[in-house]
Amino acid sequence: MRRTVGVAAVSAAVVLVAGCGGGGPQSGGDQKLTGDKIVLGVLNDQSGAYSELSGKNSVTAVEMAIADFTAKYGDKAVTKDITVETADHQNKPDVANSKAQEMYDRKGVDLILDVPTSSAALKVADVAKEKKKLYFNIGAATTDLTGKSCNKYTFHYAYDTYMLANGTGKTTTEQIGKNWYILYPNYAFGQDMEKSFSTAITAAGGKVVGKDGAPFPNTSGDFSTFLLKAPTLNPKPDVLGTMQAGAELVNVVKQYNEFKLRDKGVGLAVGLMFLTDIHSLTPAALAGTTYTDAWYWNFDAKNREFADRFQQKAGTRPTFAHAANYSAALQYLEAVQAAGTDDADAVVKGLEGKTVEDVFLRNGKIRAEDHRVVHDAYLAQVKPQSEVAEPWDYVKVLKTIPAAEAFRAPSADCKL
Amino acid sequence: MSGFAQNTFNGLVSGAFYALLALGLAVIFGMLRVVNFAHGAFYMLGAFGAYVLLTEAGVPFWAALVIMPVGLGLLGMALERAVIHRLTRLDPLYNFLLTFGLTLILQDLVKLRYGVQSSPYATPSLLSGTVNFGLFDFPTYRVFILGFAVLLCVAVWWVLTRTRIGMVVRAATERPDLTRAFGIDVGRWVTPVFGFGIGLAGLAGVLAAPMRAVNPLMGADLIIVVFAVVVIGGLGSIFGSVAAGFGIGLVQAWGEAYLSNFPIVSQTIVFVVMAVVLLWRPAGLFGREEAPA
Numbered sequence: 128m129r130r131t132v133g134v135a136a137v138s139a140a141v142v143l144v145a146g147c148g149g150g151g152p153q154s155g156g157d158q159k160l161t162g163d164k165i166v167l168g169v170l171n172d173q174s175g176a177y178s179e180l181s182g183k184n185s186v187t188a189v190e191m192a193i194a195d196f197t198a199k200y201g202d203k204a205v206t207k208d209i210t211v212e213t214a215d216h217q218n219k220p221d222v223a224n225s226k227a228q229e230m231y232d233r234k235g236v237d238l239i240l241d242v243p244t245s246s247a248a249l250k251v252a253d254v255a256k257e258k259k260k261l262y263f264n265i266g267a268a269t270t271d272l273t274g275k276s277c278n279k280y281t282f283h284y285a286y287d288t289y290m291l292a293n294g295t296g297k298t299t300t301e302q303i304g305k306n307w308y309i310l311y312p313n314y315a316f317g318q319d320m321e322k323s324f325s326t327a328i329t330a331a332g333g334k335v336v337g338k339d340g341a342p343f344p345n346t347s348g349d350f351s352t353f354l355l356k357a358p359t360l361n362p363k364p365d366v367l368g369t370m371q372a373g374a375e376l377v378n379v380v381k382q383y384n385e386f387k388l389r390d391k392g393v394g395l396a397v398g399l400m401f402l403t404d405i406h407s408l409t410p411a412a413l414a415g416t417t418y419t420d421a422w423y424w425n426f427d428a429k430n431r432e433f434a435d436r437f438q439q440k441a442g443t444r445p446t447f448a449h450a451a452n453y454s455a456a457l458q459y460l461e462a463v464q465a466a467g468t469d470d471a472d473a474v475v476k477g478l479e480g481k482t483v484e485d486v487f488l489r490n491g492k493i494r495a496e497d498h499r500v501v502h503d504a505y506l507a508q509v510k511p512q513s514e515v516a517e518p519w520d521y522v523k524v525l526k527t528i529p530a531a532e533a534f535r536a537p538s539a540d541c542k543l
Numbered sequence: 544m545s546g547f548a549q550n551t552f553n554g555l556v557s558g559a560f561y562a563l564l565a566l567g568l569a570v571i572f573g574m575l576r577v578v579n580f581a582h583g584a585f586y587m588l589g590a591f592g593a594y595v596l597l598t599e600a601g602v603p604f605w606a607a608l609v610i611m612p613v614g615l616g617l618l619g620m621a622l623e624r625a626v627i628h629r630l631t632r633l634d635p636l637y638n639f640l641l642t643f644g645l646t647l648i649l650q651d652l653v654k655l656r657y658g659v660q661s662s663p664y665a666t667p668s669l670l671s672g673t674v675n676f677g678l679f680d681f682p683t684y685r686v687f688i689l690g691f692a693v694l695l696c697v698a699v700w701w702v703l704t705r706t707r708i709g710m711v712v713r714a715a716t717e718r719p720d721l722t723r724a725f726g727i728d729v730g731r732w733v734t735p736v737f738g739f740g741i742g743l744a745g746l747a748g749v750l751a752a753p754m755r756a757v758n759p760l761m762g763a764d765l766i767i768v769v770f771a772v773v774v775i776g777g778l779g780s781i782f783g784s785v786a787a788g789f790g791i792g793l794v795q796a797w798g799e800a801y802l803s804n805f806p807i808v809s810q811t812i813v814f815v816v817m818a819v820v821l822l823w824r825p826a827g828l829f830g831r832e833e834a835p836a
Contacts, residue, residue: 174654174659175659176659178658178659179658179659179660313806313810339803340806341799342799342806342809342810344764345764346764346765346767346768347557347765347768347795348751348755348756348761348764348765349553349557349795349796351553351556351796352550352553352796352799352800352803353799353803355546355549355550355553355800356546356800359546373661374661374756374758374760374761375756377661377756377758378755378756381753381754381755381756382754385666385682385684385685385754386682387673387680387682403660404660406660406663407660407661407662407663407756408661408663409663409665411665412663
């Protein structure tokens with residue numbers, strides 16, 4: 128601990144000296160970068176519930192982006208001194224708040240990446256606004272990041288609750304069944320998901336015949352009361368939509384299978400699911416389940432090439448969050464390269480309205496109105512075990528949802 | 544009607560887990576005066592052990608059902624000899640520090656090797672169907688759990704009330720000094736009883752693996768409710784812990800089914816029951832107020 132404080136103090140001093148030494152931002156000639164280097168900060172959950180879907184492997188993805196950027200530009204790169212700082216926010220808003228401040232102020236971080244957990248993500252947006260430093264959120268779902276809490280320095284990169292509800296709610300209603308029973312964890316994320324789904328279902332001509340907020344956290348681990356209730360509702364629901372995440376999702380699905388709801392004519396749709404969730408439940412337990420994915424590693428050759436490189440470093444296949452961290456870091460570095468400076472306002476100006484095509488962003492566009500990064504999303508279905516040809520190849524993409532339809536229109540609540 | 548029967552059945556299945564865990568806590572507290580905060584971690588180890596045995600050695604569920612409780616029981620006995628027995632002479636605060644510290648160590652060791660993501664464990668094929676009760680279908684595996692847990696509780700009750708070992712344990716639990724005065728070596732029963740309690744937690748863990756998310760924190764979540772169960776039943780009361788275990792399972796299931804319009808109530812009902820019981824009978828439903836704490 129003492130050593131970290133020491134290092135932090137030294138690096139803060141370096142930043143200060145460099146800042147003062149530069150004088151005016153224009154006077155330094157080549158000195159366009161603070162401290163003559165770029166520091167990327169990955170702030171996420173490194174030991175808790177979200178540490179597998181983002182965690183340390185997000186850092187690996189960011190390091191890959193730096194390596195690719197350096198290899199691409201070589202001596203022409205704006206700097207070769209690009210480093211990564213990481214911190215564990217433990218999914219707690221207050222910890223996220225103080226870690227973000229420390230990153231910007233004392234570690235000289237130019238851009239904060241990732242930040243799963245909506246409440247923590249919103250806190251970091253406030254810090255970015257106050258410090259006038261860049262922040263690309265990847266791991267969190269709340270649409271407030273591009274709604275009432277939006278700001279000039281915050282970009283929402285990978286997905287949000289609207290994208291999930293619109294993709295899964297609309298398509299499942301059209302293709303599988305009109306009557307839904309929604310089960311959600313009774314806290315901010317779950318309530319937000321329930322509302323987004325109900326809106327999308329109704330808009331697609333479906334009906335929510337029942338919905339229940341399950342205790343959160345559900346200490347007993349038991350959801351059977353709700354699962355038993357589902358087939359007895361009148362009219363009987365065609366689809367059970369579960370908004371639970373992580374271990375709670377695992378519990379719901381295990382018990383859904385135990386009670387054989389699929390045999391009773393109640394299909395399963397999942398609000399938010401990561402590749403790592405399918406891995407822990409096994410495809411056999413989820414076969415036939417539809418959900419919306421922001422990216423899938425085995426979708427095409429380009430994704431697969433990235434996934435192969437990622438696996439060599441991380442030992443596992445990337446989730447969409449990992450790919451999005453890679454893309455976000457790379458696009459930031461490209462923007463700095465183009466602007467020739469890491470000055471946040473100049474970089475924002477370069478990013479706004481930009482169209483981007485990379486391994487994660489297909490038909491990608493960084494919207495100037497609300498800083499929502501829009502891109503193609505995918506309606507995915509879990510394969511039956513018999514069709515799984517290799518480890519981690521668990522889903523098939525049913526349909527690509529075009530970027531223009533995948534995300535909501537810019538919200539009137541957002542004033543940049 | 545069938546809805547009510549199903550919910551009741553479910554409540555009893557949840558209750559079976561509470562009862563097995565609370566029973567272990569109760570015998571350990573009775574014999575050692577130690578509140579074992581690490582109980583949830585051993586439950587987790589039971590489930591994880593079953594998973595590791597299956598994936599790394601191909602050992603099936605049925606074998607794990609024997610191997611894990613015995614293995615963890617032995618580990619428990621070793622721990623009792625190594626550290627737990629030192630607690631008797633110390634301030635109760637050390638009890639908390641030691642057993643809670645053990646929980647953190649065990650959880651993090653598992654995390655280090657297997658991560659936090661839940662691990663898959665399939666229901667044994669023999670029990671994967673459903674049983675038709677006329678009024679309703681019910682998963683065979685749940686029927687098995689309930690039957691197994693009830694049998695086990697009856698067996699423990701039989702051992703405690705009908706055998707000499709049981710008599711010694713009960714006597715040592717309720718009046719350790721007096722029992723010693725009769726020339727009975729209480730000390731030699733302490734280690735096996737601790738191992739037995741841990742073994743029960745491990746057994747509950749193996750039973751949970753096919754129907755619950757197997758991850759390092761599964762015990763930490765459940766143990767909160769189990770402590771409420773133990774307090775309601777009366778700390779150290781063997782019958783009380785089992786009865787309260789099944790009772791709380793029922794209350795939770797009914798609460799979720801019939802009070803779902805009042806989520807606040809259905810989420811807190813266990814602790815409301817606990818508060819009411821403590822106000823009405825401070826030693827718990829089956830606890831004895833004069834029992835030394």
